[in-house]
Amino acid sequence: MTSLAKLLILLSLFVPIPAAVIAQGGYPDGTAISLLQWRHFVPRHDEWFDAFAQAWGAANNVAVSIDRVNFAELPAALSAEIESGGGHTIIEMLSSPAAFVTGLHDLGDINRQALADFGSQQDHCYAASYLPAADVYYGFAYGYSLNHGNYDIELWTEVGYPQGPRTYEELLAGGRAIYAASGIPVGIGLSPDIDSEMATRQIIWSFGGSIQDERENVVLNSPATIAAVAYLARLQNEAMTAEVFGWTGASNNQALIAGEVSFIQNPDSAYRSLQAIDEGAAANIGFTAALAGPAGAINGTYLNIAVIPAYVEGAQLAAAKQFILDLTANYRESTFHSELFNLPCFPATVAELPGWLADDPYGSTPADKFAILAADLDDAASLGHPGPTNPAIAQVYAEHIIPNMVARVALGELSAKEAVARAHERVEAIFARWRAQGLVGGG
Amino acid sequence: MASLALPSFPLDNRRVVGILFLAPALIYILLLVGFPFLLAIAFGFSDVTVGNTDLSFVGLRNFEAVWENDIFRQVFATTIRFTLISQVFILLFANILAIIFTQEFTGKWFARFIFILPWATPVSLAMIGWLWMLDTKYSPIDYLLLQTGFLGPGGHLSNDRNLFWLASPDLAQISVIFVQVWRMTPLATVILMAGLSSIPTDILDQAEVDGSRFMRTLLMIKLPLILPIMVIALLFSMITMFGDMTVVYVLTRGGPVDYTRVLGLYSFQVGIEGGNLAQGAAISLFAFPLLLAMAIFMLRAASRAEVR
Numbered sequence: 001m002t003s004l005a006k007l008l009i010l011l012s013l014f015v016p017i018p019a020a021v022i023a024q025g026g027y028p029d030g031t032a033i034s035l036l037q038w039r040h041f042v043p044r045h046d047e048w049f050d051a052f053a054q055a056w057g058a059a060n061n062v063a064v065s066i067d068r069v070n071f072a073e074l075p076a077a078l079s080a081e082i083e084s085g086g087g088h089t090i091i092e093m094l095s096s097p098a099a100f101v102t103g104l105h106d107l108g109d110i111n112r113q114a115l116a117d118f119g120s121q122q123d124h125c126y127a128a129s130y131l132p133a134a135d136v137y138y139g140f141a142y143g144y145s146l147n148h149g150n151y152d153i154e155l156w157t158e159v160g161y162p163q164g165p166r167t168y169e170e171l172l173a174g175g176r177a178i179y180a181a182s183g184i185p186v187g188i189g190l191s192p193d194i195d196s197e198m199a200t201r202q203i204i205w206s207f208g209g210s211i212q213d214e215r216e217n218v219v220l221n222s223p224a225t226i227a228a229v230a231y232l233a234r235l236q237n238e239a240m241t242a243e244v245f246g247w248t249g250a251s252n253n254q255a256l257i258a259g260e261v262s263f264i265q266n267p268d269s270a271y272r273s274l275q276a277i278d279e280g281a282a283a284n285i286g287f288t289a290a291l292a293g294p295a296g297a298i299n300g301t302y303l304n305i306a307v308i309p310a311y312v313e314g315a316q317l318a319a320a321k322q323f324i325l326d327l328t329a330n331y332r333e334s335t336f337h338s339e340l341f342n343l344p345c346f347p348a349t350v351a352e353l354p355g356w357l358a359d360d361p362y363g364s365t366p367a368d369k370f371a372i373l374a375a376d377l378d379d380a381a382s383l384g385h386p387g388p389t390n391p392a393i394a395q396v397y398a399e400h401i402i403p404n405m406v407a408r409v410a411l412g413e414l415s416a417k418e419a420v421a422r423a424h425e426r427v428e429a430i431f432a433r434w435r436a437q438g439l440v441g442g443g
Numbered sequence: 444m445a446s447l448a449l450p451s452f453p454l455d456n457r458r459v460v461g462i463l464f465l466a467p468a469l470i471y472i473l474l475l476v477g478f479p480f481l482l483a484i485a486f487g488f489s490d491v492t493v494g495n496t497d498l499s500f501v502g503l504r505n506f507e508a509v510w511e512n513d514i515f516r517q518v519f520a521t522t523i524r525f526t527l528i529s530q531v532f533i534l535l536f537a538n539i540l541a542i543i544f545t546q547e548f549t550g551k552w553f554a555r556f557i558f559i560l561p562w563a564t565p566v567s568l569a570m571i572g573w574l575w576m577l578d579t580k581y582s583p584i585d586y587l588l589l590q591t592g593f594l595g596p597g598g599h600l601s602n603d604r605n606l607f608w609l610a611s612p613d614l615a616q617i618s619v620i621f622v623q624v625w626r627m628t629p630l631a632t633v634i635l636m637a638g639l640s641s642i643p644t645d646i647l648d649q650a651e652v653d654g655s656r657f658m659r660t661l662l663m664i665k666l667p668l669i670l671p672i673m674v675i676a677l678l679f680s681m682i683t684m685f686g687d688m689t690v691v692y693v694l695t696r697g698g699p700v701d702y703t704r705v706l707g708l709y710s711f712q713v714g715i716e717g718g719n720l721a722q723g724a725a726i727s728l729f730a731f732p733l734l735l736a737m738a739i740f741m742l743r744a745a746s747r748a749e750v751r
């Protein structure tokens with residue numbers, strides 16, 4: 001990173017939030033809102049967020065407090081607060097809150113308001129916040145992160161792929177060759193964790209499989225899913241170590257920083273961590289667009305979604321909704337201060353994004369390292385792809401059925417056909433249960 | 444002549460005093476054990492989800508659905524297996540350590556203090572320590588094995604630089620059992636030490652006079668006498684471990700695959716994280732009949748041993 005870039009970043013921290021974009025609400029004295037959110041992978045974001053929240057509170061006569069926890073603790077925290085009927089005003093989730101829909105406010109009003117104010121919303125953000133079976137918006141999705149490929153340029157150049165793999169077949173061929181030559185494996189998690197959940201899903205999608213179809217019917221047991229699972233098992237056996245069965249939310253970062261992995265799928269936070277430590281090593285990391293499988297190329301997304309529990313009422317509810325809308329209006333700042341980790345669900349809120357992707361404001365080498373991601377922004381998918389992220393999809397995620405299904409095959413415990421059939425049976429039971437409650441369509 | 448009888452005082456009444464002494468324990472059990480237990484039963488027979496507190500009765504539907512779920516059956520078997528294997532080691536180590544710690548030796552106080560630490564440390568903190576020790580990439584155990592030629596190219600154990608403690612199915616199970624034994628052994632030891640200390644010295648003196656050596660005294664006198672206490676230690680340990688989810692939640696989150704997923708964790712994932720409170724409650728309730736039967740059997744066994 002150049003000195004100029006560092007100086008610009010430093011200066012940007014002191015840039016005040018433009019007063020014009022914060023609505024002057026003027027709520028009754030004593031109005032207070034509290035936020036619970038995940039501790040951001042890019043610490044600079046949280047510093048900016050704190051300043052934004054306090055500035056917003058001062059402008060609107062609202063006391064704003066923020067608590068942060070590890071992202072993995074949020075579902076249990078939200079669940080506990082809903083059940084106890086008290087807690088934070090806004091909870092910002094990284095995984096889907098769909099299973100808690102009956103304990104959340106319908107945020108249809110601010111979603112419609114945002115469409116009117118900011119224009120169209122990315123389809124995958126809509127699919128992960130609107131529940132068609134109940135006709136409610138259980139949350140407000142203002143941002144997401146793209147789960148793209150990160151590869152070691154030197155290693156992949158040595159095996160004939162200087163631009164990194166473009167297809168899953170190339171990932172297998174190149175990853176296997178690198179592992180055989182250097183002992184450095186591919187790192188795609190097959191464990192009960194958030195990164196494994198997303199990575200395995202997007203490979204299944206790219207092979208043409210999915211958990212459900214657009215109408216929320218379970219279609220997991222298909223030749224396409226079986227082919228994807230067999231592929232992943234082969235990838236693990238030939239190009240990865242057993243480490244991926246114990247992959248955690250920190251593993252991608254650890255492996256990339258240690259230089260002990262040839263390819264991972266992760267938003268830019270792993271790369272940014274490396275960039276902060278060793279710019280030379282970071283320059284040797286390239287990004288890939290979504291890898292293509294037999295059915296196309298689809299990147300998964302981690303959603304940044306806010307929910308308001310049903311116990312929030314009155315002026316507090318109004319203030320919370322206004323805060324969410326104003327945060328969306330300022331998403332340019334969120335994207336910038338998260339070092340392009342937070343991408344906008346409403347593209348119009350970050351008009352500078354194409355420019356930032358073409359010329360990284362944080363001094364990447366080369367400057368256009370992020371440019372390859374631009375094409376994937378509109379075609380990315382959320383957890384329930386190609387259908388909505390409904391409560392059943394959220395429970396399938398909570399039980400880690402998909403990465404476990406793949407790991408069983410990679411460990412030689414079951415054949416791909418058996419593992420998919422077994423997982424399908426469990427997924428069917430989960431869907432049937434939520435469908436009976438009127439919260440999942442299809443059937 | 445005036446009577447010397449003291450004026451009436453409520454605390455002279457044995458029944459009142461008894462109730463007062465029992466009250467804190469009873470209130471604790473009713474509020475923190477009884478009420479959640481009844482709530483879990485109500486949830487288990489209902490269709491409740493997080494946010495939807497409609498407790499409409501659905502009969503045994505949740506229990507049937509849980510039993511038909513082969514992941515649950517595997518989790519149930521894993522929980523029983525982990526509990527039983529751990530108890531064997533806990534009893535063995537606790538007996539050895541209790542005997543050592545009831546002998547006189549220099550530094551006994553310090554050794555006891557160090558030994559009790561695993562039990563005294565909050566479980567979540569202790570598990571974070573173990574998470575570092577067993578890290579798949581930066582485990583200090585792996586580092587030592589690497590430096591001594593057991594790991595790495597040409598290593599005696601593996602050509603890899605890591606053993607993948609929490610990622611290999613066998614090692615992950617061994618790690619979880621080891622950590623549970625490490626955590627539970629101090630409690631069992633302290634209970635057994637209390638038992639050993641309570642053996643009347645005249646019995647031991649008589650045995651010594653009669654020419655009984657260490658092993659004979661241990662096997663024929665001490666162990667039979669502390670058997671009821673040993674059963675209590677075992678019961679405590681088994682019940683604590685059967686319901687525990689913290690160890691696997693922090694170390695493995697149930698992985699790899701389902702190899703370390705235990706009942707408490709699965710109930711949490713389905714009921715709390717997955718929002719399906721009814722089935723989460725049903726999963727946890729499956730442990731109840733087993734634990735109840737176990738407790739009755741063991742307490743009766745302890746009682747019989749005591750009478751003899």
